[in-house]
Amino acid sequence: MVKETEPSIPERAFILQALKEGYRLDCRNKLEFRNIDIKLGREFGHAEVQLGSTRVFAKVSCEVTRPYEGRPTEGILVLNTEMSPMAVPSLEPGRPSEDEVLASRIIEKALKRSNAIDTEGLCIVAGEKVWTIRIDIHFLDHDGNVVDAACIAALTALSHFRRPDVTVAGTDVTIHSLKSRNPVPLSIHHMPICVTFAFFDNGNLFVVDPLHREEQVREGDMTLTINKHREICAISKAGGIPLELETIVECSQIAALKVKDITALIQAALDRDAQERKFGTVS
Amino acid sequence: MSSYVLPGDSIPLNLILLPGEPDPKLILGPGLIRQDEDSAMSTKAGIPHSNETERKWFVESNQRRYVPSAGEDVLGIITAKTSEYYRVDIGAAHAAVLDSLAFEGVTRRSKPNLKVGTLIYAQISEANKDIDAELTCINPATNRADGYGVLDKGYIYMIKCSLGLCRRLRNEEHPIWTRLRQKYKFEVIVAVNGRICLKSNSARATIETIEIANAIKEHDV
Numbered sequence: 084m085v086k087e088t089e090p091s092i093p094e095r096a097f098i099l100q101a102l103k104e105g106y107r108l109d110c111r112n113k114l115e116f117r118n119i120d121i122k123l124g125r126e127f128g129h130a131e132v133q134l135g136s137t138r139v140f141a142k143v144s145c146e147v148t149r150p151y152e153g154r155p156t157e158g159i160l161v162l163n164t165e166m167s168p169m170a171v172p173s174l175e176p177g178r179p180s181e182d183e184v185l186a187s188r189i190i191e192k193a194l195k196r197s198n199a200i201d202t203e204g205l206c207i208v209a210g211e212k213v214w215t216i217r218i219d220i221h222f223l224d225h226d227g228n229v230v231d232a233a234c235i236a237a238l239t240a241l242s243h244f245r246r247p248d249v250t251v252a253g254t255d256v257t258i259h260s261l262k263s264r265n266p267v268p269l270s271i272h273h274m275p276i277c278v279t280f281a282f283f284d285n286g287n288l289f290v291v292d293p294l295h296r297e298e299q300v301r302e303g304d305m306t307l308t309i310n311k312h313r314e315i316c317a318i319s320k321a322g323g324i325p326l327e328l329e330t331i332v333e334c335s336q337i338a339a340l341k342v343k344d345i346t347a348l349i350q351a352a353l354d355r356d357a358q359e360r361k362f363g364t365v366s
Numbered sequence: 367m368s369s370y371v372l373p374g375d376s377i378p379l380n381l382i383l384l385p386g387e388p389d390p391k392l393i394l395g396p397g398l399i400r401q402d403e404d405s406a407m408s409t410k411a412g413i414p415h416s417n418e419t420e421r422k423w424f425v426e427s428n429q430r431r432y433v434p435s436a437g438e439d440v441l442g443i444i445t446a447k448t449s450e451y452y453r454v455d456i457g458a459a460h461a462a463v464l465d466s467l468a469f470e471g472v473t474r475r476s477k478p479n480l481k482v483g484t485l486i487y488a489q490i491s492e493a494n495k496d497i498d499a500e501l502t503c504i505n506p507a508t509n510r511a512d513g514y515g516v517l518d519k520g521y522i523y524m525i526k527c528s529l530g531l532c533r534r535l536r537n538e539e540h541p542i543w544t545r546l547r548q549k550y551k552f553e554v555i556v557a558v559n560g561r562i563c564l565k566s567n568s569a570r571a572t573i574e575t576i577e578i579a580n581a582i583k584e585h586d587v
Binding site: 088089090091092093094095096097098100101104106107108109110 | 443445455481483484485517518521522523524572573575576577579580
């Protein structure tokens with residue numbers, strides 16, 4: 084497939100001029116997220132997030148494995164991302180693009196380094212058996228800011244996921260099927276949520292949740308990973324123009340507000356699903 | 367005839383000789399190949415159409431991937447340049463070629479020097495499935511530019527939409543245009559390769575252009 088063509092010179096000039104005047108291509112405010120729609124599946128750990136026209140699907144699954152040698156009491160968290168030509172037609176199947184690798188790394192860092200998931204709770208028999216939690220993220224449609232959408236999808240799927248219950252008696256391990264015993268949710272300490280900014284005009288202008296067109300024109304970007312307790316878990320800035328300290332502080336304050344709203348949205352989706360399951364209306 | 371055809375379906379061609387016409391000439395457009403004497407086979411899914419005399423047939427369908435065809439107007443972006451020609455992305459599977467002399471009033475001495483990323487409005491002069499499509503910025507009928515050429519004056523925005531919508535929007539009296547004309551003043555180029563260029567000269571040029579672009583996109587399903 085041919086490489087995707089960059090926007091032409093007049094288009095670039097237009098997008099920049101519009102931003103300078105305070106207008107974005109979808110008539111959004113500079114510091115406004117697109118509409119976030121979270122859908123939960125019938126199975127546990129199945130979440131689909133739509134952020135404007137960007138669409139990401141996440142599925143969490145688990146299996147019993149041996150722990151790593153150096154960490155006998157910790158469960159394992161595996162993240163796998165898949166960006167197919169369905170999302171970006173210029174992609175070649177099987178070969179991850181730079182975008183995808185970066186997105187995958189940011190999400191992995193957000194989830195693992197911040198200790199969002201209690202991995203010790205996933206231990207069954209120390210040094211012998213632990214749960215491996217696998218998160219598969221599929222990018223279905225790419226209209227910019229796949230990182231934030233994927234992060235929301237991954238966290239929602241993890242919170243929605245239930246693993247089979249286990250009983251250990253001596254050395255005997257029994258894994259109860261989902262029908263015989265109520266499955267157990269993962270213990271999640273906090274929800275680190277990514278908020279991406281795109282910078283233009285030497286850093287004088289920035290927007291939240293950039294569209295694909297804006298990503299093509301931007302001069303730099305930065306992803307802040309924050310939880311609702313206003314704790315910064317990670318800052319990722321791979322290349323682009325240098326930023327002033329004040330800008331970063333300003334961005335983190337904006338991001339903290341956004342994270343609060345997004346966490347509430349995720350919680351609302353989970354609550355709605357729990358209600359539906361309780362009354363058996365889940366289809 | 368307004369029912370759908372699928373690839374492989376045959377379409378009967380009622381070739382009735384008009385009085386005084388020795389050899390009926392039949393023109394099959396994109397999506398159709400001749401099967402035998404009095405039928406054609408469709409290679410696309412869509413609705414077959416013909417002109418009144420049933421001498422020109424084509425299949426109307428909607429897709430997003432542009433397939434170049436000679437004589438069509440396209441909007442392209444220059445992706446590379448050499449001393450002889452420019453490579454232009456027109457949204458097709460392969461890049462098209464634009465000769466650096468294919469502009470009005472250009473001689474070997476006064477060739478334009480266009481940058482990569484320049485927006486071009488051109489006509490396809492040659493399209494063959496085995497070689498790259500060739501573009502020209504001279505209208506072969508008049509030997510003049512007639513609007514073809516580089517687009518660089520003012521704030522121009524380009525949107526992409528489906529080919530079917532683009533073909534419909536080339537009709538000036540399309541309801542979208544009549545509605546938009548009531549509210550906005552703008553210039554527009556609708557190319558058949560699924561690209562539309564918008565330009566507004568009003569004081570609120572950018573926001574108005576964005577509003578028009580979103581109105582068109584909203585119409586694309």
